[in-house]
Amino acid sequence: MSHREYLFPLWIRLWHFANAALFLLLLISGLSLHFANPGAALLDFNLAQRIHNVCGVLLCLNYVVFVIGNIVTGNWWQFVPKPHGYLQRALLQVRFYVWDIFHGKETPFPSTRENNFNPLQQVMYWIIMYLAMPALLITGLLFLWPEFAPDRLFGVDGLVTVAMAHYIIAYCIILFVISHIYLASCGKKISTHYKSIITGWHED
Amino acid sequence: MRLTKLTAMTAVFVALVGFSSQVRADDADAAAAQKVQQEKTECLSCHSAQGLKTPPRADMDLKKLGGMLIDADKLSKSVHADVSCKECHGQAVASYPHGESAHADLPACADCHKKQVREIAPEFKDSVHVKANLPDFTCASCHDPHAWQKVSKLSSPKAVVRQDNADCRGCHDSDEKFARFTPNKRRDLADIHGWLPSAELHWKAVRCVDCHTAEKATGVSHAILPKDKAERRCVECHSANSSLRTRLYRQKVEESHINPVGFINAYILNEAYVLGVTRNQWLDWASFVLLALVVAGLGGHGLLRFVSNRLRKGGK
Ligand code: HEM
Numbered sequence A: 001m002s003h004r005e006y007l008f009p010l011w012i013r014l015w016h017f018a019n020a021a022l023f024l025l026l027l028i029s030g031l032s033l034h035f036a037n038p039g040a041a042l043l044d045f046n047l048a049q050r051i052h053n054v055c056g057v058l059l060c061l062n063y064v065v066f067v068i069g070n071i072v073t074g075n076w077w078q079f080v081p082k083p084h085g086y087l088q089r090a091l092l093q094v095r096f097y098v099w100d101i102f103h104g105k106e107t108p109f110p111s112t113r114e115n116n117f118n119p120l121q122q123v124m125y126w127i128i129m130y131l132a133m134p135a136l137l138i139t140g141l142l143f144l145w146p147e148f149a150p151d152r153l154f155g156v157d158g159l160v161t162v163a164m165a166h167y168i169i170a171y172c173i174i175l176f177v178i179s180h181i182y183l184a185s186c187g188k189k190i191s192t193h194y195k196s197i198i199t200g201w202h203e204d
Numbered sequence B: 001m002r003l004t005k006l007t008a009m010t011a012v013f014v015a016l017v018g019f020s021s022q023v024r025a026d027d028a029d030a031a032a033a034q035k036v037q038q039e040k041t042e043c044l045s046c047h048s049a050q051g052l053k054t055p056p057r058a059d060m061d062l063k064k065l066g067g068m069l070i071d072a073d074k075l076s077k078s079v080h081a082d083v084s085c086k087e088c089h090g091q092a093v094a095s096y097p098h099g100e101s102a103h104a105d106l107p108a109c110a111d112c113h114k115k116q117v118r119e120i121a122p123e124f125k126d127s128v129h130v131k132a133n134l135p136d137f138t139c140a141s142c143h144d145p146h147a148w149q150k151v152s153k154l155s156s157p158k159a160v161v162r163q164d165n166a167d168c169r170g171c172h173d174s175d176e177k178f179a180r181f182t183p184n185k186r187r188d189l190a191d192i193h194g195w196l197p198s199a200e201l202h203w204k205a206v207r208c209v210d211c212h213t214a215e216k217a218t219g220v221s222h223a224i225l226p227k228d229k230a231e232r233r234c235v236e237c238h239s240a241n242s243s244l245r246t247r248l249y250r251q252k253v254e255e256s257h258i259n260p261v262g263f264i265n266a267y268i269l270n271e272a273y274v275l276g277v278t279r280n281q282w283l284d285w286a287s288f289v290l291l292a293l294v295v296a297g298l299g300g301h302g303l304l305r306f307v308s309n310r311l312r313k314g315g316k
Helices: A010-034 A045-073 A075-079 A086-098 A119-144 A158-183 A192-199 B002-044 B049-053 B062-066 B072-077 B085-089 B114-126 B157-172 B175-179 B199-205 B208-212 B250-255 B281-315
Strands: A004-006 A201-203
Touching: A010 A045, A010 A158, A010 A192, A045 A075, A045 A119, A075 A119, A086 A119, A119 A158, A158 B281, A192 A201, B002 B085, B049 B062, B157 B175, B157 B199, B157 B208
Parallel strands: none
Antiparallel strands: A004 A201
């Protein structure tokens, strides 16, 4: 049974790849700042700092696009874990990843226009996009305009906490991104999901 | 027996004399200190904001006086709080109107600071300011003798930065003062340092001399280098082995103890978080391990998929 469906409208695809590109640049420049050392870092400190600031602000704007787009198109509904029987569905998905997939079975929740994300995707995307991203953006903006950061926190300069939070959240999101890219290969064919986020069409 | 009595009496006598002379010396010290304070009050009755508001005399050039005021509060915390005005300014100012030589009679710092000047004068002569032959550029052009506070008594590195940078900026940020030293046009500090992001933040966090002098084993060098020799490499400060360790925060490094929570350069955290300098190594290790686990987990998953797929196909 082959089925073909238009899942990702153009605005989502454009948003998604802008997000990905900015992330990559922010990752490389952010790590260069964190591990700054003569000769050892990926990018020159001054360059890294400029790239990070520009991309950071662009990522904020992109996030605003995401939120508005989601509200206007109703796409936000996809992110909401539907409570009725959620736990069973989530366990089903876990079983798929740790067992069924090795036995040639297909995903229990194929992507459709009504139900694009599987139950695990729903919670993870919800946590990342509506909790972690805002926290990352806010700590980033505070880093950029430290006059709005608390003066002192936990007995040390307030920016210490902001910087640590920024680093930890950024790191968690990076781990998510790595898993995200890998898990996208778990479609019917390895290329199935990659193709659909590029063309917008889901085929299996 | 008589001998010991005599010794005892002598000892008592010596002690009494010693005690009374001690009392006299203390009295003399107290009297001298009081005299200094009295003299200062006298001068400040005119040379202070209060004096300008309610001048004790009517026949003064108030406009001129307005440019010669002294902040009594700063003065009382300064290194020269206990030095009489007259000791530096001489007798020409003892009464008003001041004598002809009131302006010319300023003391050289070396009159009282031979040791320091011996060390500093050669560096000072090597500085851009002296080499540019700026007229009347002296120690006092930076060190306001009525306000300078002893560096080791300042509460924190940020307070040191505030005092030091205020001196440079008092001239480099003021057209009026700058013009007294050179006919050349003053360039705006923000323009000059346009390549330095958040320059205002840096002015509050590091000293101008941290970039504009060579490192020195003790204290700060007085040889302000020409601009092409100034430091512009960010990683000189923004790295684990930051030059902040050997410059602005040297005192703190010596005082700091073992650090229980894994921060490198933890002695800075009280003042600032500095990119690349104040990382937490435990957090770095934890994040490496976590990354390794995630990558290994996903890689293992992928491998199992690959192998099980092969087996299934082979079995068919
Ligand atoms: C993919 C997303 C991001 C990653 C991976 C990331 C990573 C990092 C890292 C590792 C640092 C160094 C922190 C340290 O040494 O403790 C840093 C600093 C910083 N981040 Fe981010 N960040 C991200 C997004 C953002 C965003 C969205 C903003 C702003 C809106 C931002 C603003 C900053 C600022 C201002 C700094 C201080 C350095 C500078 O001024 O460039 N970051 N970031």
